[in-house]
Amino acid sequence: MAIPAKMKAIFETAEKPLAVSPVVVQGDWAIAGWTQEGRGGRALLKKKSDGWSIHLCSGDGLKQADALKTMGLSSADATALASKLAEAEANVDAKTLALFASFEGTVMVEGADNPGGHDAHGAHKDHGK
Template sequence: MRRSTLSLAITLALGLTLAVPASAHDTSDGGAIRHLMMATFDKPESPLTVEPVVVQGDIAVAGWSQGEMGGRALLRRKGDAWTLTLCSGDALKEAASLTHFGLSQTEASAMAAAIAEAEAKLDPALVAKFSTFDGVVMMDEEGHHPPVHGGGHKPHS
């Protein structure tokens, strides 16, 4: 009897541990980036999904979706923290565009290949949302975008 109680307790503990989202105890760069983006844009009425996160040195590109919209975010490491630099769509998966955002040609090519590989593992419907972001929206010092007027991308909120 005692042995079955212990087995049940271990099984329940494992089940509860596995039920906690990986990002809840992910201290990696990817986890920090997800946390930053969730803290900035996630809304109860419009949940944010951040996947994939591709990190190369002090630069990262994260795919995101929120409702019917999606896009990609470029982030930069500043000290020990990550900051949002800009949001865009397909431009952030192209090496030529990544060089315009400050990556060397070698870094840009490697980042573009890593993004393609990471996105190939995702549901094509999710990846298609990343292309819905129109243009480039630069972020301010706090990692928020200015109000958007007229056409193009709608704000996250």
């Protein structure tokens, strides 16, 4: 799938492997859970003409349709995406879900695939220490 490959291309290094799962898609929007070196969160992605782009990273806020609507999703897409995420995460172990939830706040990442854009993910680097 293009989404894990995109996220790995941006954030993964040989020393810091990135796990991306589950990934759910609704229309031009997707949510991907990620973990890396004992940290984690969820990424909201938007499909553009040149492929998927990471819009922002957050924690449990991305599980709520109302929150997704404030991030620009239509009511129908927000509701469907939140439902798909709940279904996909029903099979995820509690430790991984706790890592997804541990992401504090919301970090805008739009444009992270541009040079220098890696800093948005790096803003989370000290979390959990």
